[in-house]
Amino acid sequence: MRVVALEEHFKVPSAVRRIDPAAVARRGFPAGFAAPLEKQLAELGAPRIADMDAAGITVQVLSVSGPGADLVDGAEGVALAREMNDTLAKAVAGYPGRLAGFAHLPMRSPAAAADELERAVRDLGFRGALINGLTGDRFLDHADFEPILARAEQLDVPIYLHPGIPPETVRNAYYDGLPGLAGFRLATAAWGWHSEVAVHVLRLVLAGVLERHPRLKLIIGHMGEGLAAMLVRSDKILADHISHLTRSVSQTILDQVWVTTSGLFTRPPLDVALAVFGADRMMFSIDYPYSSNRTGRDFLDSLKLPAADLEKFAHGNADRLLKLSPTR
DSSP states (O other), X not given: OOOEEEEEEEOOHHHXXXXXXXXXXXXXXXXXXXXGGHHHHHOOSHHHHHHHHHHTOOEEEEEEXXXXXXXXXXXXXHHHHHHHHHHHHHHHHHSTXXXXXXXXXXXXXXXXXXXXXXXXXXXXXXXXXXXXSOBTTBOTTSGGGHHHHHHHHHHTOOEEEEOOOOOHHHIIIIITTOSTTHHHHHHTTTTHHHHHHHHHHHHHHHTTHHHHOTTOOEEEOGGGTTHHHHHHHHHHHHGGGOTTOSSOHHHHHHHHEEEEOTTOOOXXXXXXXXXXXXXXXXXXXXXXXXXXXXXXXHHHHHOOOOHHHHHIIIIIHHHHHXXXXXXX
């Protein structure tokens, strides 16, 4: 069975080393973040493909794992993003049909980021962009980021809203004072960054961004970042406060958001996400190398879904959304 995974990560170590360590620390990355996985993150050749083959993963759609160019101002940030995208493009060209790419954007320079998105899509063949959390403590509904959203809609490519480390003020208020790395883990993969992505999507709805850009497509991971369980309540609470919108909160999200499984491999959250978003909006992902290809594939193989829904989930929806050409 063809299997497409689309929240899979890589790094360009030579580019990351040029980012000011002080900026990395301010963003909240602890010393040695992801150190045990650095070799896998940097590998874009035969060993990555061999790991995919061993688990039966046909395609990885790759994106930059932070820290990245979104921490760097001006021309240097633009240059870093281009370097990372060019590195990925070379890897994709070396393994056509096995690797694909999401653009990494210099988010601190929004106009340049929109241009880099267009270059990555038109010249490098990338399938959209992935954005890691907030930029300068601002969500994408901030007016500065309008050029990026408009360009994505114009190009008809999705934006993957990936979690980022919460801003320092949020970390201090919500997650500080816990033993060891427990606060950092709670702020990120254990809870915090999932709720941040959910808030990000809701802000894009309530600010009218998705109303202005009805053809803009968003992807979120981790079984919907908790949104599936909360959409009915959000509709109820917000119903009297959305006279500026033509659709309900839930309808807007169901019209414009796709969901992946990345990093969650148990059945209950999948059942909830399928019940709310439907089989046409759900896509398989692993979150490699933060989760293993084998773990993801074992979960996929364990599912007892109707054959047509399994085909959509494993690759069909991703092929259609990202305009991938099935060759295997």
